[in-house]
Amino acid sequence: xxxxxxxxxxxxxxxxxxxxxxxxxxxxxxxxxxxxxxxxxxxxxxxxxxxxxxxxxxxxxxxxxxxxxxxxxxxxxxxxxxxxxxxxxxxxxxxxxxxxxxxxxxxxxxxxxxxxxxxxxxxxxxxxxxxxxxxxxxxxxxxxxxxxxxxxxxxxxxxxxxxxxxxxxxxxxxxxxxxxxxxxxxxxxxxxxxxxxxxxxxxxxxxxxxxxxxxxxxxxxxxxxxxxxxxxxxxxx
Numbered sequence: 001x002x003x004x005x006x007x008x009x010x011x012x013x014x015x016x017x018x019x020x021x022x023x024x025x026x027x028x029x030x031x032x033x034x035x036x037x038x039x040x041x042x043x044x045x046x047x048x049x050x051x052x053x054x055x056x057x058x059x060x061x062x063x064x065x066x067x068x069x070x071x072x073x074x075x076x077x078x079x080x081x082x083x084x085x086x087x088x089x090x091x092x093x094x095x096x097x098x099x100x101x102x103x104x105x106x107x108x109x110x111x112x113x114x115x116x117x118x119x120x121x122x123x124x125x126x127x128x129x130x131x132x133x134x135x136x137x138x139x140x141x142x143x144x145x146x147x148x149x150x151x152x153x154x155x156x157x158x159x160x161x162x163x164x165x166x167x168x169x170x171x172x173x174x175x176x177x178x179x180x181x182x183x184x185x186x187x188x189x190x191x192x193x194x195x196x197x198x199x200x201x202x203x204x205x206x207x208x209x210x211x212x213x214x215x216x217x218x219x220x221x222x223x224x225x226x227x228x229x230x231x232x233x234x235x236x237x
Contacts, residue, residue: 042188042209043218083117
């Protein structure tokens with residue numbers, strides 16, 4: 001799970017890569033996102049009940065970046081239990097470098113779930129490669145997904161294609177490998193369109209996976225997600 005990297009910085013990086021690049025003039029920015037759901041790697045993390053997400057991101061001219069993200073979450077598998085996951089707070093640091101038409105990004109992330117009875121917190125390392133700002137490949141690894149004590153990997157490939165009227169078509173496919181998932185893993189995909197309008201980014205996207213049922217990883221039923229993000233930019237220092 002790259003910095004959710006939802007619409008957080010994860011969606012702004014994966015689902016809206018060009019939107020992020022155009023909005024990111026100053027080296028410090030905040031953003032707020034309203035969405036009818038929060039999907040991560042093909043699974044709903046909000047059970048279709050809507051999501052409000054806040055984030056802040058700092059980027060240095062050297063390529064170093066750091067930030068944080070927070071949002072409400074809800075899992076059908078947690079219903080009726082006490083001390084369940086109701087919020088997610090993430091932190092990340094990383095380095096971004098461009099060599100001609102290829103961009104490399106390396107990220108260390110920490111995902112936390114405050115107020116829970118169980119310890120779901122975990123860390124993750126991720127690497128991403130962009131070609132011509134159109135095609136990307138992503139690989140991530142954690143040795144303790146959601147506090148399970150088991151490792152997990154994620155591979156994803158996608159593309160972003162500009163259209164008229166400042167629209168962009170985006171799609172990706174990915175594979176999660178995790179011992180506790182049915183069959184040891186599952187595949188997921190999404191396709192959608194985004195539009196920039198000043199400091200606003202609007203994204204309409206369909207998410208789906210072959211994860212067969214509700215679990216503590218999330219809900220796998222396919223769903224359209226509409227997200228509206230607003231970027232708050234700080235003066236460049």
